[in-house]
Amino acid sequence: MRFKKEPPFSHGTTAKIAVVLVNLGTPDAPTSSAVRQYLKEFLSDPRVVEIPRAIWWCILNGIILPFRSGKSAHKYASIWSKDGSPLKVHTEKQAMLLRGYLGERGHQLEVVYAMRYGSPSLPTILDKLKKDGCDRILILPAYPQYSATTTASIFDAVFSHYQQVRNVPELRLIKHYHDHEGYISALAASVQTHWTTHGRSEKLVMSFHGVPKRTLLLGDPYHCECHKTARLLAQQLGLSQDQYVVTFQSRFGKAEWLQPYTAPTIQLLARQGLKRVDVICPGFTSDCLETLEEIGIEVKNDFIHGGGKEFYLIPCLNEAPAWIHALATIAEEQLSGWPTRLSGSEVDAQKRLNDFQRAEATRLGA
Template sequence: MHEQDRCGILLANTGTPAEPRPHAVRKYLAKFLSDPRIVPMNRVGWWFILHAFILPKRGRASAEKYAAIWTDEGSPFAVAHDKLQHALEARLQEEGFDVVVRCGMSYSEPSVHDAVRDLKKGGCTRLVVLPLYPQSAHSTTGAVSDGVQRALRKERWDVPLTFVDNYHDNGTYARAIAASIKHAGFNPDSDDKVLFSFHSIPLTDIEEGDTYELQAGASSLHIAGELGIDRNRWTIGYQCRFDKGREWLSPYTTDVLARWAEARVGRVFLVCPNFAVDCLETLYDVDHELKPYYYDKIKETGGTPHEDSLVYVPCLDRSRAHVRVLADVLRPHVEGDR
């Protein structure tokens, strides 16, 4: 970079409630579920259904789930992003880059707008946006792009912008995920299996050109290659359907688990490669929903589940490996004319 060229880096993600209480969760969900990229029907009708039925019920239920994963430090999701922000900035500065790193959330604080404003005030002359979704989708990466454009207009900041749409095929990312699976106890020379569980999306998004499914498949193939396992040792499932009124990308993770319970497979290592940071969908759903579901299915077949019948592989989260991945993804975009 030139001497006066300071690069602002925005790490963007979905967000988290401010606290595990119904009113805070309702506030977060109201913003999330009002995004035009999320709304499943006519916006006027959806507004009524959302505020009259969904938020009152889901606010209470989700608050109980968030309370189960909350830590003394606060939201594990928020804490991880704060650690990542500082660690990534320090690493890139140690490499000689003049950078400022900020995190911004699409639906909570600090917002994407907050991050953009801070980077502008920090004297940044270029902006690189990295949504923390290795596989891009209209409903995730697209929402970040919308938020960044709104923020730049509000700040009246005409700055050179690089938007990193995805990093699903980055080698450092694939190796880091593979290493995390091995670290969790996976043995490539055993009958252990890997279930790559991705967040599902509506099929209408794919019909409109979303390449998320292709990226999920490519990532899984690359990670499996790093593990050195054949195709019969791994598969893909999708979790977190939002509603049942639309068709969603499948097979569902629960269906895969039911099939594997019937087949009496060995240990199952469940990893969520499209979640960069552990969140409600991983910290709660795996332990409180997917794991009990799988163990019940094993019992239905006459089998006896063991403690390690299903092993969850944590996200890269705030780890040094994750910092290396993000630095490797960002480095070509930060180098500029250096």
């Protein structure tokens, strides 16, 4: 095996430390060609689709990519912002704010973001960190609940990348934070803020990303972690069991996925006479296609056509201060023991920079 060329080494330099916030990814543009390229990378991952490769190659290239790319591009176009893909915009801002919050707490390190699929790609970012002299790296997935289809795929990409590297940095990888106090509190704060502004529904629907049921039967803890998140959130909000429901969205193909499914559940609630429903997607830390279009447009239409009157999608955590504080705490806990501490004057300087970055994030529409 030939290893990648190592960057020039200079004696006396201090190795740097980095946090990499990794999200799923997004097409570069809401066009058929860009979406096709993105879907091909995403759906070619054996963690995502566990079908024999030869069979799946024919299905993917002969049926899915030719027919689904255009439809998906239309959906992306419906939620695309002036700054680009919402998921990418929010993830970039989260990384910027996370660096500032950690700096205010006295930590000196790099904080960058990467995408598992699409750009900026995880291998590209890891290469850049090596060139920048980072010898300790914390991988922070944007997925609170662990699944082999998401978190493990990030780990695969990290390990695969470093198989080509001679001098591998020290690595730490965060598996999950589905029950972390800061994360749950941030979710509760977002719901309570929404209720303060808009009032509240009789029913709160907590919709998580769907995965095939067979993954649960084969030992994936995702289903259990989603329910624990929901239970802890309900407890913090003071909800009884009949005041909320857990559902799963984004079915694909004919196989059974985790149930109950979001869309049919919303339709049933409308038929039962519920006139208003509030929906939150706790598994997504940034608004994206699956929240803004699938839930905010498609499922909303299902509810209204079923007889419902008011449908509210509670925004994802995005750049909410409570969430960035929680994210900083999650990272800080995992950075324990690494030499990240700033001097007092450096902390003051970082606070001034953080104030500027917050103002800039607000100006850009955070």
